[in-house]
Amino acid sequence: MNPVTEDADAGRTPERLALGVAARLSRYLQVLTQAKKMGKDKISSQELSDYTHVNPTQIRRDLSGFGKFGKRGVGYSVDGLVAAIRDILRTAGQHNIALFGAGNLGKAIASSDIFADHGFRVVALFDSDPAKVGESVGPHTVRESVDLERAVVDEEIVVAVLAVPAAAAQPLADLLVEAGVKIIFNYSETLLDVPPSVTVHTSSPAVDLLYALYFYLT
Protein backbone atom coordinates (compact mmCIF):
# COMPACT_ATOMS: atom_id res chain seq x y z
CA MET A 1 0.00 0.00 0.00
CA ASN A 2 2.59 2.48 -1.11
CA PRO A 3 0.97 5.93 -1.05
CA VAL A 4 3.05 7.19 -3.95
CA THR A 5 3.06 4.65 -6.73
CA GLU A 6 4.22 7.01 -9.42
CA ASP A 7 7.20 9.28 -9.09
CA ALA A 8 4.87 12.26 -9.27
CA ASP A 9 6.31 14.08 -6.28
CA ALA A 10 8.64 16.23 -8.31
CA GLY A 11 5.67 17.56 -10.22
CA ARG A 12 3.40 17.97 -7.23
CA THR A 13 5.80 19.63 -4.82
CA PRO A 14 8.29 21.49 -6.92
CA GLU A 15 9.05 23.91 -4.09
CA ARG A 16 9.83 23.55 -0.46
CA LEU A 17 7.04 23.16 1.99
CA ALA A 18 6.13 26.23 3.98
CA LEU A 19 8.03 26.28 7.28
CA GLY A 20 4.87 25.74 9.32
CA VAL A 21 3.71 22.76 7.30
CA ALA A 22 7.06 21.02 7.58
CA ALA A 23 7.16 21.61 11.33
CA ARG A 24 3.65 20.25 11.81
CA LEU A 25 4.21 17.20 9.64
CA SER A 26 7.25 16.36 11.76
CA ARG A 27 5.11 16.54 14.87
CA TYR A 28 2.41 14.32 13.38
CA LEU A 29 5.12 11.81 12.64
CA GLN A 30 6.24 11.74 16.25
CA VAL A 31 2.72 11.12 17.52
CA LEU A 32 2.10 8.47 14.88
CA THR A 33 5.30 6.67 15.82
CA GLN A 34 4.23 6.57 19.46
CA ALA A 35 0.65 5.62 18.59
CA LYS A 36 2.00 2.67 16.64
CA LYS A 37 4.05 1.56 19.66
CA MET A 38 0.89 1.69 21.71
CA GLY A 39 -0.74 -0.71 19.27
CA LYS A 40 -3.00 1.77 17.50
CA ASP A 41 -3.97 0.85 13.96
CA LYS A 42 -6.16 3.78 12.94
CA ILE A 43 -6.13 7.39 14.10
CA SER A 44 -8.51 10.31 13.47
CA SER A 45 -7.62 13.94 12.93
CA GLN A 46 -9.32 14.61 16.28
CA GLU A 47 -7.00 12.22 18.12
CA LEU A 48 -3.97 13.69 16.39
CA SER A 49 -5.21 17.09 17.48
CA ASP A 50 -5.46 16.00 21.13
CA TYR A 51 -1.77 15.17 21.20
CA THR A 52 -0.36 17.95 19.02
CA HIS A 53 -2.72 20.81 19.92
CA VAL A 54 -3.12 21.49 16.22
CA ASN A 55 -6.66 22.14 15.02
CA PRO A 56 -8.14 18.96 13.44
CA THR A 57 -9.28 20.84 10.33
CA GLN A 58 -5.79 22.04 9.78
CA ILE A 59 -4.39 18.54 10.14
CA ARG A 60 -6.75 17.29 7.44
CA ARG A 61 -5.87 20.26 5.28
CA ASP A 62 -2.13 19.74 5.73
CA LEU A 63 -2.48 16.12 4.67
CA SER A 64 -5.02 16.49 1.88
CA GLY A 65 -2.63 18.77 0.05
CA PHE A 66 -0.51 15.73 -0.76
CA GLY A 67 -3.08 13.01 -1.35
CA LYS A 68 -6.11 11.26 0.08
CA PHE A 69 -4.61 9.31 2.92
CA GLY A 70 -7.73 8.87 5.06
CA LYS A 71 -10.96 6.92 4.91
CA ARG A 72 -14.14 8.89 5.61
CA GLY A 73 -15.92 7.67 8.69
CA VAL A 74 -12.83 5.72 9.74
CA GLY A 75 -9.73 7.86 10.01
CA TYR A 76 -6.14 7.40 8.89
CA SER A 77 -4.12 4.19 8.87
CA VAL A 78 -1.20 4.79 11.24
CA ASP A 79 1.26 2.87 9.06
CA GLY A 80 0.00 4.46 5.89
CA LEU A 81 0.29 7.95 7.29
CA VAL A 82 3.79 7.39 8.64
CA ALA A 83 4.89 6.25 5.20
CA ALA A 84 3.13 9.15 3.50
CA ILE A 85 4.64 11.83 5.75
CA ARG A 86 8.13 10.36 5.50
CA ASP A 87 7.70 10.51 1.79
CA ILE A 88 6.54 14.12 1.83
CA LEU A 89 9.41 15.15 4.08
CA ARG A 90 11.78 13.03 1.98
CA THR A 91 13.33 11.70 5.16
CA ALA A 92 12.44 8.08 4.61
CA GLY A 93 16.07 6.93 4.61
CA GLN A 94 18.66 6.37 7.31
CA HIS A 95 20.77 9.32 8.42
CA ASN A 96 24.02 9.11 10.30
CA ILE A 97 24.74 11.16 13.41
CA ALA A 98 27.95 11.84 15.27
CA LEU A 99 27.57 12.55 18.96
CA PHE A 100 30.08 14.73 20.81
CA GLY A 101 30.51 14.55 24.58
CA ALA A 102 30.25 11.43 26.72
CA GLY A 103 29.10 13.13 29.91
CA ASN A 104 25.70 12.61 31.49
CA LEU A 105 23.83 14.15 28.58
CA GLY A 106 25.86 12.38 25.91
CA LYS A 107 25.34 9.06 27.64
CA ALA A 108 21.61 9.70 27.94
CA ILE A 109 21.35 10.40 24.21
CA ALA A 110 23.56 7.49 23.21
CA SER A 111 21.48 5.04 25.25
CA SER A 112 18.09 6.34 24.13
CA ASP A 113 16.23 5.24 21.03
CA ILE A 114 14.67 8.65 20.55
CA PHE A 115 16.69 9.24 17.40
CA ALA A 116 16.62 5.64 16.18
CA ASP A 117 12.81 5.72 15.96
CA HIS A 118 13.03 8.35 13.26
CA GLY A 119 15.75 6.86 11.13
CA PHE A 120 18.71 8.55 12.76
CA ARG A 121 21.62 6.30 13.68
CA VAL A 122 24.35 7.38 16.06
CA VAL A 123 27.45 6.05 14.32
CA ALA A 124 30.16 7.70 16.41
CA LEU A 125 30.61 8.99 19.95
CA PHE A 126 33.49 11.36 20.60
CA ASP A 127 34.97 12.86 23.75
CA SER A 128 38.03 15.03 24.22
CA ASP A 129 38.79 13.53 27.64
CA PRO A 130 41.47 10.81 27.17
CA ALA A 131 40.17 9.09 30.31
CA LYS A 132 36.84 8.47 28.62
CA VAL A 133 38.20 7.23 25.29
CA GLY A 134 37.66 3.50 24.96
CA GLU A 135 34.81 3.45 27.45
CA SER A 136 31.59 1.69 26.41
CA VAL A 137 28.33 3.61 26.36
CA GLY A 138 25.40 1.49 25.28
CA PRO A 139 26.40 -0.02 21.93
CA HIS A 140 29.11 2.60 21.41
CA THR A 141 32.77 2.98 22.26
CA VAL A 142 34.00 6.49 23.01
CA ARG A 143 36.49 7.69 20.40
CA GLU A 144 39.05 10.46 20.18
CA SER A 145 38.03 13.60 18.30
CA VAL A 146 41.18 13.26 16.21
CA ASP A 147 39.25 10.87 13.98
CA LEU A 148 36.67 13.56 13.34
CA GLU A 149 37.36 14.62 9.79
CA ARG A 150 37.83 11.10 8.47
CA ALA A 151 34.74 9.85 10.30
CA VAL A 152 32.56 12.57 8.77
CA VAL A 153 33.56 11.55 5.28
CA ASP A 154 33.84 7.78 5.72
CA GLU A 155 30.66 7.36 7.69
CA GLU A 156 28.60 9.88 5.76
CA ILE A 157 27.76 12.01 8.77
CA VAL A 158 25.34 14.83 8.03
CA VAL A 159 24.32 15.75 11.55
CA ALA A 160 26.50 16.47 14.61
CA VAL A 161 24.91 16.51 18.05
CA LEU A 162 26.82 18.61 20.60
CA ALA A 163 26.51 17.55 24.22
CA VAL A 164 29.66 19.34 25.38
CA PRO A 165 30.40 22.11 27.89
CA ALA A 166 29.66 25.65 26.74
CA ALA A 167 33.33 26.57 26.38
CA ALA A 168 34.01 23.65 24.03
CA ALA A 169 31.06 24.25 21.70
CA GLN A 170 32.34 27.00 19.37
CA PRO A 171 35.81 25.51 18.73
CA LEU A 172 34.16 22.16 18.02
CA ALA A 173 31.61 23.77 15.71
CA ASP A 174 34.47 25.32 13.74
CA LEU A 175 36.07 21.90 13.26
CA LEU A 176 32.75 20.38 12.24
CA VAL A 177 32.08 23.08 9.66
CA GLU A 178 35.51 22.46 8.20
CA ALA A 179 34.87 18.73 8.11
CA GLY A 180 31.70 19.30 6.08
CA VAL A 181 28.92 18.71 8.60
CA LYS A 182 25.74 20.46 7.45
CA ILE A 183 23.49 20.34 10.53
CA ILE A 184 24.61 21.02 14.10
CA PHE A 185 22.28 20.19 16.91
CA ASN A 186 23.49 22.22 19.88
CA TYR A 187 22.62 21.12 23.41
CA SER A 188 24.93 23.68 25.01
CA GLU A 189 23.64 27.16 25.79
CA THR A 190 26.24 28.85 23.61
CA LEU A 191 25.32 30.90 20.57
CA LEU A 192 27.28 29.36 17.71
CA ASP A 193 28.68 31.34 14.79
CA VAL A 194 28.71 29.29 11.59
CA PRO A 195 28.54 30.03 7.86
CA PRO A 196 25.05 30.40 6.34
CA SER A 197 25.34 27.02 4.61
CA VAL A 198 25.30 25.26 7.98
CA THR A 199 22.14 24.97 10.06
CA VAL A 200 22.37 25.29 13.82
CA HIS A 201 19.53 24.18 16.01
CA THR A 202 19.98 25.12 19.64
CA SER A 203 17.92 23.08 22.04
CA SER A 204 16.42 25.32 24.69
CA PRO A 205 14.13 23.60 27.18
CA ALA A 206 14.03 26.74 29.29
CA VAL A 207 12.60 28.70 26.37
CA ASP A 208 9.89 26.10 25.84
CA LEU A 209 9.16 26.26 29.52
CA LEU A 210 8.88 30.06 29.58
CA TYR A 211 6.43 29.79 26.73
CA ALA A 212 4.32 27.15 28.49
CA LEU A 213 4.41 29.17 31.69
CA TYR A 214 3.14 32.28 29.95
CA PHE A 215 -0.03 30.51 28.93
CA TYR A 216 -0.42 29.09 32.40
CA LEU A 217 0.00 32.44 34.12
CA THR A 218 -2.40 34.34 31.85
Add this chain to the structure above:
Amino acid sequence: MNPVTEDADAGRTPERLALGVAARLSRYLQVLTQAKKMGKDKISSQELSDYTHVNPTQIRRDLSGFGKFGKRGVGYSVDGLVAAIRDILRTAGQHNIALFGAGNLGKAIASSDIFADHGFRVVALFDSDPAKVGESVGPHTVRESVDLERAVVDEEIVVAVLAVPAAAAQPLADLLVEAGVKIIFNYSETLLDVPPSVTVHTSSPAVDLLYALYFYLT
Protein backbone atom coordinates in the same frame (compact mmCIF):
# COMPACT_ATOMS: atom_id res chain seq x y z
CA MET B 1 15.86 52.15 34.03
CA ASN B 2 12.71 50.16 34.46
CA PRO B 3 10.97 49.96 31.09
CA VAL B 4 7.53 49.90 32.65
CA THR B 5 7.33 52.57 35.29
CA GLU B 6 3.58 52.66 35.49
CA ASP B 7 1.46 49.60 35.97
CA ALA B 8 -0.02 50.17 32.55
CA ASP B 9 0.37 46.62 31.30
CA ALA B 10 -3.11 45.56 32.28
CA GLY B 11 -4.48 48.28 30.05
CA ARG B 12 -2.12 47.75 27.17
CA THR B 13 -2.24 43.96 26.92
CA PRO B 14 -5.64 42.93 28.15
CA GLU B 15 -5.53 39.68 26.16
CA ARG B 16 -3.03 36.95 25.73
CA LEU B 17 -0.28 37.42 23.25
CA ALA B 18 -0.66 35.57 19.97
CA LEU B 19 1.05 32.18 20.14
CA GLY B 20 3.70 33.17 17.64
CA VAL B 21 4.62 36.37 19.43
CA ALA B 22 5.01 34.62 22.78
CA ALA B 23 7.20 31.93 21.20
CA ARG B 24 9.42 34.47 19.50
CA LEU B 25 9.79 36.66 22.59
CA SER B 26 10.96 33.58 24.51
CA ARG B 27 13.60 32.97 21.88
CA TYR B 28 14.81 36.56 21.95
CA LEU B 29 15.19 36.18 25.68
CA GLN B 30 17.41 33.15 25.30
CA VAL B 31 19.70 34.92 22.82
CA LEU B 32 19.82 38.03 25.00
CA THR B 33 20.75 35.97 28.04
CA GLN B 34 23.64 34.40 26.15
CA ALA B 35 24.68 37.71 24.59
CA LYS B 36 24.93 39.17 28.07
CA LYS B 37 27.15 36.28 29.17
CA MET B 38 29.39 37.04 26.22
CA GLY B 39 29.74 40.59 27.48
CA LYS B 40 27.51 42.30 24.93
CA ASP B 41 25.95 45.56 26.03
CA LYS B 42 23.91 46.58 23.00
CA ILE B 43 22.32 44.44 20.31
CA SER B 44 20.64 45.31 17.00
CA SER B 45 17.61 43.69 15.45
CA GLN B 46 19.95 42.42 12.73
CA GLU B 47 22.13 40.60 15.24
CA LEU B 48 19.12 39.13 16.96
CA SER B 49 17.96 37.97 13.55
CA ASP B 50 21.27 36.21 12.84
CA TYR B 51 20.83 34.02 15.90
CA THR B 52 17.07 33.44 15.82
CA HIS B 53 16.47 33.31 12.05
CA VAL B 54 13.57 35.71 12.58
CA ASN B 55 13.32 38.61 10.13
CA PRO B 56 14.76 41.81 11.69
CA THR B 57 11.71 43.85 10.73
CA GLN B 58 9.52 41.42 12.55
CA ILE B 59 11.69 41.57 15.65
CA ARG B 60 11.33 45.36 15.74
CA ARG B 61 7.63 45.04 15.13
CA ASP B 62 7.21 42.44 17.89
CA LEU B 63 8.97 44.73 20.35
CA SER B 64 7.52 48.07 19.30
CA GLY B 65 4.05 46.78 20.08
CA PHE B 66 4.91 47.05 23.77
CA GLY B 67 7.04 50.16 23.96
CA LYS B 68 10.05 51.92 22.53
CA PHE B 69 12.89 49.86 23.88
CA GLY B 70 15.57 50.71 21.31
CA LYS B 71 17.66 53.71 20.39
CA ARG B 72 17.76 54.65 16.71
CA GLY B 73 21.21 54.37 15.25
CA VAL B 74 22.34 52.35 18.26
CA GLY B 75 20.22 49.28 18.91
CA TYR B 76 18.73 47.78 22.05
CA SER B 77 20.27 47.65 25.50
CA VAL B 78 20.67 43.96 26.33
CA ASP B 79 19.76 44.44 29.99
CA GLY B 80 16.83 46.70 29.17
CA LEU B 81 15.42 44.30 26.63
CA VAL B 82 15.73 41.30 28.95
CA ALA B 83 13.78 43.19 31.60
CA ALA B 84 11.18 44.37 29.07
CA ILE B 85 10.52 40.91 27.64
CA ARG B 86 10.35 39.29 31.07
CA ASP B 87 7.79 41.90 31.91
CA ILE B 88 5.75 41.28 28.78
CA LEU B 89 5.83 37.52 29.34
CA ARG B 90 5.10 38.09 33.03
CA THR B 91 7.76 35.53 33.90
CA ALA B 92 10.03 37.85 35.79
CA GLY B 93 9.78 35.89 39.04
CA GLN B 94 11.28 32.67 40.28
CA HIS B 95 9.50 29.42 39.48
CA ASN B 96 10.03 26.14 41.22
CA ILE B 97 10.62 22.89 39.35
CA ALA B 98 10.55 19.29 40.53
CA LEU B 99 12.74 16.92 38.56
CA PHE B 100 11.87 13.22 38.28
CA GLY B 101 14.45 10.60 37.44
CA ALA B 102 18.08 10.60 38.54
CA GLY B 103 19.48 8.66 35.59
CA ASN B 104 21.88 10.11 33.06
CA LEU B 105 19.38 12.61 31.75
CA GLY B 106 18.13 13.67 35.17
CA LYS B 107 21.69 14.18 36.36
CA ALA B 108 22.51 16.22 33.28
CA ILE B 109 19.56 18.51 33.89
CA ALA B 110 20.18 18.81 37.63
CA SER B 111 23.80 19.82 37.07
CA SER B 112 23.12 22.28 34.28
CA ASP B 113 22.24 25.93 34.73
CA ILE B 114 20.07 25.96 31.63
CA PHE B 115 16.93 26.41 33.71
CA ALA B 116 18.50 28.62 36.37
CA ASP B 117 19.38 31.26 33.77
CA HIS B 118 15.70 31.83 33.14
CA GLY B 119 14.44 31.98 36.67
CA PHE B 120 13.60 28.31 37.10
CA ARG B 121 14.92 26.65 40.24
CA VAL B 122 15.07 22.88 40.64
CA VAL B 123 13.89 22.45 44.22
CA ALA B 124 13.46 18.68 44.31
CA LEU B 125 14.93 15.63 42.62
CA PHE B 126 13.01 12.37 42.89
CA ASP B 127 13.75 8.81 41.88
CA SER B 128 11.77 5.64 42.45
CA ASP B 129 14.90 3.51 42.77
CA PRO B 130 15.65 3.09 46.51
CA ALA B 131 19.32 2.59 45.69
CA LYS B 132 19.50 6.13 44.34
CA VAL B 133 17.65 7.82 47.18
CA GLY B 134 20.05 9.84 49.31
CA GLU B 135 22.61 10.13 46.55
CA SER B 136 23.97 13.62 45.82
CA VAL B 137 23.58 15.10 42.34
CA GLY B 138 25.08 18.55 42.03
CA PRO B 139 23.48 20.60 44.80
CA HIS B 140 20.60 18.13 45.19
CA THR B 141 19.92 15.00 47.18
CA VAL B 142 17.73 12.36 45.54
CA ARG B 143 14.45 11.91 47.37
CA GLU B 144 11.73 9.28 47.44
CA SER B 145 8.63 9.95 45.36
CA VAL B 146 6.53 9.34 48.45
CA ASP B 147 7.13 12.96 49.39
CA LEU B 148 5.60 14.05 46.11
CA GLU B 149 2.26 15.45 47.09
CA ARG B 150 3.54 17.34 50.12
CA ALA B 151 6.51 18.71 48.18
CA VAL B 152 4.29 20.10 45.43
CA VAL B 153 2.25 22.06 47.95
CA ASP B 154 4.98 23.05 50.42
CA GLU B 155 7.53 24.08 47.81
CA GLU B 156 5.08 25.70 45.41
CA ILE B 157 5.99 23.52 42.48
CA VAL B 158 4.29 24.53 39.23
CA VAL B 159 6.40 22.59 36.76
CA ALA B 160 7.42 18.91 36.77
CA VAL B 161 10.22 17.75 34.50
CA LEU B 162 10.05 14.05 33.63
CA ALA B 163 13.35 12.33 32.88
CA VAL B 164 12.06 8.82 33.53
CA PRO B 165 11.76 5.64 31.42
CA ALA B 166 8.81 5.52 29.02
CA ALA B 167 6.92 2.96 31.09
CA ALA B 168 7.04 5.13 34.22
CA ALA B 169 5.85 8.34 32.59
CA GLN B 170 2.07 7.93 32.48
CA PRO B 171 1.63 6.61 36.06
CA LEU B 172 3.83 9.45 37.30
CA ALA B 173 1.89 12.01 35.27
CA ASP B 174 -1.31 10.76 36.92
CA LEU B 175 0.18 11.34 40.36
CA LEU B 176 1.42 14.78 39.40
CA VAL B 177 -1.96 15.84 38.07
CA GLU B 178 -3.53 14.72 41.32
CA ALA B 179 -0.93 16.64 43.30
CA GLY B 180 -1.81 19.83 41.43
CA VAL B 181 1.09 20.30 39.03
CA LYS B 182 0.05 22.45 36.08
CA ILE B 183 2.87 22.05 33.58
CA ILE B 184 4.58 18.76 32.73
CA PHE B 185 7.74 18.80 30.71
CA ASN B 186 8.08 15.33 29.25
CA TYR B 187 11.49 14.07 28.15
CA SER B 188 10.24 10.53 27.59
CA GLU B 189 8.82 9.57 24.20
CA THR B 190 5.47 8.55 25.65
CA LEU B 191 2.27 10.35 24.72
CA LEU B 192 0.76 11.47 28.02
CA ASP B 193 -2.96 11.63 28.69
CA VAL B 194 -3.82 14.46 31.09
CA PRO B 195 -6.85 16.68 31.75
CA PRO B 196 -7.16 19.83 29.62
CA SER B 197 -6.17 22.04 32.56
CA VAL B 198 -2.66 20.59 32.53
CA THR B 199 -0.14 21.47 29.84
CA VAL B 200 2.18 18.79 28.53
CA HIS B 201 5.23 19.68 26.54
CA THR B 202 6.98 16.70 25.02
CA SER B 203 10.57 17.31 24.11
CA SER B 204 11.34 15.76 20.76
CA PRO B 205 14.84 16.36 19.45
CA ALA B 206 14.25 13.86 16.67
CA VAL B 207 11.32 15.94 15.39
CA ASP B 208 13.45 19.07 15.36
CA LEU B 209 16.11 17.13 13.52
CA LEU B 210 13.68 15.83 10.89
CA TYR B 211 12.59 19.39 10.31
CA ALA B 212 16.16 20.68 9.95
CA LEU B 213 16.99 17.79 7.66
CA TYR B 214 14.10 18.56 5.35
CA PHE B 215 15.47 21.98 4.65
CA TYR B 216 18.93 20.56 4.13
CA LEU B 217 17.76 17.90 1.69
CA THR B 218 15.63 20.24 -0.42
Add this chain to the structure above:
DNA sequence: TAGATTGTTAATCGATTAACAATC
Protein backbone atom coordinates in the same frame (compact mmCIF):
# COMPACT_ATOMS: atom_id res chain seq x y z
C1' DT C 1 -28.97 2.24 6.87
C1' DA C 2 -27.02 5.40 10.49
C1' DG C 3 -23.06 7.35 12.43
C1' DA C 4 -18.66 9.05 11.87
C1' DT C 5 -14.96 11.35 9.75
C1' DT C 6 -12.65 12.88 5.71
C1' DG C 7 -11.74 16.31 1.95
C1' DT C 8 -12.64 20.96 0.47
C1' DT C 9 -14.57 25.46 0.15
C1' DA C 10 -14.92 30.19 1.47
C1' DA C 11 -14.10 33.71 4.54
C1' DT C 12 -11.22 35.75 8.21
C1' DC C 13 -7.44 36.69 10.63
C1' DG C 14 -2.71 37.25 11.78
C1' DA C 15 2.11 36.95 10.13
C1' DT C 16 5.44 38.62 7.16
C1' DT C 17 8.03 41.85 4.44
C1' DA C 18 9.80 46.01 1.95
C1' DA C 19 10.38 50.56 2.35
C1' DC C 20 11.41 54.79 4.50
C1' DA C 21 10.97 58.76 7.54
C1' DA C 22 12.45 59.75 12.18
C1' DT C 23 16.23 60.27 15.10
C1' DC C 24 20.07 58.76 17.88
Add this chain to the structure above:
DNA sequence: TAGATTGTTAATCGATTAACAATC
Protein backbone atom coordinates in the same frame (compact mmCIF):
# COMPACT_ATOMS: atom_id res chain seq x y z
C1' DT D 1 27.33 66.27 10.31
C1' DA D 2 27.17 61.44 8.44
C1' DG D 3 26.06 56.82 9.28
C1' DA D 4 23.29 53.62 11.39
C1' DT D 5 19.24 51.61 13.15
C1' DT D 6 14.76 52.06 15.09
C1' DG D 7 9.64 52.59 14.76
C1' DT D 8 5.84 52.34 11.64
C1' DT D 9 3.17 52.15 7.52
C1' DA D 10 1.04 49.74 3.79
C1' DA D 11 0.60 45.89 1.04
C1' DT D 12 0.94 40.83 0.48
C1' DC D 13 0.90 36.39 1.67
C1' DG D 14 -0.02 32.28 4.18
C1' DA D 15 -2.32 30.24 8.25
C1' DT D 16 -6.42 29.29 10.50
C1' DT D 17 -11.17 28.10 11.12
C1' DA D 18 -16.17 26.96 10.55
C1' DA D 19 -19.11 24.62 7.90
C1' DC D 20 -20.76 20.93 5.20
C1' DA D 21 -21.22 17.79 1.33
C1' DA D 22 -19.11 13.42 0.17
C1' DT D 23 -18.56 8.83 1.48
C1' DC D 24 -16.70 5.04 4.17
